[in-house]
Amino acid sequence: MSLAGKTLLRRYRVVRPLGRGALATVYLAFDPFGAPYALKVFPRGAGGRRDRELWVGRRLAHPNLNPVLAPLDLEEGPALLLAYAPGEELGRWTLRRPGRGRALRVFHQLLAALAHMHGRGLVHRDVKPENVIVAGTDEARLVDFDLSGPALEAFKRPLRVGTLPYLAPEQVLGRSPGPEADLYAAGVVLYWLLSGEHPFVGEPEEVLLGHLRQPAPPIPGLAPREQAYLERLLAKSPKERFPSAKEALEAFPF
Structure with a gap:
């Protein structure tokens, strides 16, 4: 009601x-x-x-x-x-065709938000376009913390927390996520902003297997440094990603 x-x-x-x-x-x-x-x-x-x-x-x-x-x-x-966060969800905002530069500035703000969370020992656990609100001034806010909590929080049993297209491999396996899982989800968002597509699509089982086993298809036109950065965000092993959003922010090549 x-x-x-x-x-x-x-x-x-x-x-x-x-x-x-x-x-x-x-x-x-x-x-x-x-x-x-x-x-x-x-x-x-x-x-x-x-x-x-x-x-x-x-x-x-x-x-x-x-x-x-x-x-x-x-x-x-x-x-x-x-x-109240004025604006619209990132997905709707992109329908206005803001251009690569503006989209990357919004993504940079997403990393800044995550860096603050990670610096306080917290992880978001559900990074996705629906949880990023972009104002008419292109200022962005990350919202929705009801799945958030301490990094590597102990679960009583394996628990898959997050949203299917953005799940890090360790989340697919039901493991408690650290900052690296947020960065994997951010990597999926960046891939989508740059290409207009998700790296893994299909039936739910296909998407889950993609997260676990398949490399993301390369995006044509990316510079080598940009492609390497995206691949690091989307690495299957958390140890191969940036340890937190602070490091990802410092290495941002776009």
């Missing part, structure tokens, strides 16, 4: 949905002074996911990461009050 048109906690007027994920729905809301917010509402029983995102968000402060402001307890379920 949509919350559009409702006023929650006698304070936040919900206008419309901004996006729906596998678990939560994000709405645009305004306070009595007209300030915009994003309101992320989880289903009842998903308080743990809400609290995880709050825990991660409170440890982050960077212009390319969207702030997590406060927890809210609504009749509809646990919720988070987030800063």
Whole structure:
């Protein structure tokens, strides 16, 4: 059921949905002074996911990461009050044909956001275009931290966390991801920005096997340094990738 048109906690007027994920729905809301917010509402029983995102968000402060402001307890379920990130998802933004230079500047901001997270011992675990919001000024913010957590966090059992086209090989195998997994996903995003395609496509099993075993097809026209950089991001072994986004940012050749 949509919350559009409702006023929650006698304070936040919900206008419309901004996006729906596998678990939560994000709405645009305004306070009595007209300030915009994003309101992320989880289903009842998903308080743990809400609290995880709050825990991660409170440890982050960077212009390319969207702030997590406060927890809210609504009749509809646990919720988070987030800063409103103006703009559109990276995938929709690219439909405007921004050109290679602008797209690479946005990718550079994604690396900067990840470098901040990795520097605090955290990993995003779900880097993908849908989680990058680009404003009309080309300023980008990484959003959605409900799958995020400490690097190499111990899982009770093998757990595949992330989104299929962007899964690092170790995530395919259900291992706890470190910063290198975020960089693999970022490498898939970069490949897509440069070529308009994902490196591995087909049925789910084909994509999973591609992540595990197949090299990404070369992109025509890349300079050797650019191709080598992309191949390092997409290396099958985490040890062959950059150890964190800080190093990937410093080596950025584009």
